[in-house]
Amino acid sequence: MNSESQSPDLIKKGQGYYVPNYKPREIILDHGKGARIWDLDGNEYIDLGTGISVNSLGHQDPELVDALITQAKRLWHTSNIYFTEPAIRLAEELVQASFAERVYFCNSGGEANEAAIKLARKHSSRHFPADKREIITFKGSFHGRTLATVTATAQPKYHEGFEPLPGGFTYCPFNDFEAIETTISEKTCAVLIEPIQGEGGIVPTAPGFLKHLRELCDRHQALLMLDEIQCGMARSGRVFAHQWEQGVTPDVMTLAKALGGGLPIGAMLTKSKIAAALKVGTHGSTFGGNPVVASVARVVLRRVQQPELLDNVRKQGAVLQEHLKQLSESLDLFKEIRGRGLMIGAVLNDTLEGKAGKITEHCRAHLVLVLQAGPNVLRFLPPLNITDEDLEEGLKRLDSALRTFSVD
């Protein structure tokens, strides 16, 4: 750090002015290119976290930058009182890429899930008795921070102090084939699940679990709603993570994070018959379908469907998993390495319990950015188009960080 560095001052301001709900690393990130990112003091990091699965095509991707600038010079915002071409095209392309027939745009994952929850309730209110409004979610899930989505998030630590919480949510153990059979009932209007739990520690659904849910939802006339906000958009090695399982067509799917390639957007996808519940005036978002963001998202959606990109996700995911396994064999670090594609969690051994935060900070000091998912899991979400060279360099830095980490 040079003596004229502005970083310490800025960091102090950030710590002083922000509401203290975050604890950012004490660096100021300044610019990026591909899988690399630089701080204000010129330190170069390898980014294996992509802003939590958002910058999935890396930083400053030329095609994304072009799409942004081109649209920025035309039109920024219209509200939902008018159509714009980028949002219409994006909706069409999302429909073509998925099971869906209709799309609702908003600005974040929480809002997309909020829309899904409201849709489920409204749909049920049109077709079923008043006691069929219950929504089932799963332990360890994460669905957002609004009051309804945080209630859907079946982890008590996110609820504390925000009571009274909205009613009508029921929690079920994740991947428990029998528990869900006894939890679901004629009162259930929807089941909401992440095909791969993200914040909960990178936990994929067990083989057959989504199919089991599909059958139970059909039997009980409940909607199957998939939260693909973190695991979707090719992160898992398929465009949508539920496509790993045969015969699972959801009724609703939510997207956000990577959809905008780094710009804020959320989307809720569904079938026409279900969408019909959200009549004019029932729901909305001022910025939803913003033409600048939609223009960028169209490029992202096209790119994540390219076979070469999906191949790269699977190939580099295997390299990363194998590397973590070998590292763990020599250093005795992890009890499990799990995930799919480039969404990988490494579960810390008991000797390292609660140390995920300290380890990710130690990695940061070794110039590689990784994430945690809870106190005991290191989480890796590299750019989907990461090159052999960048991944190798990132892993080299990870090795030197993990080899020098000491518990106290």
Ligand SMILES: *Cc1c(COP(=O)(O)O)cnc(C)c1O
């Ligand atoms: C991040 C995330 C959300 C919330 O998205 P925001 O954009 O932060 O509101 C919801 N569900 C899952 C699975 C997520 O990973």
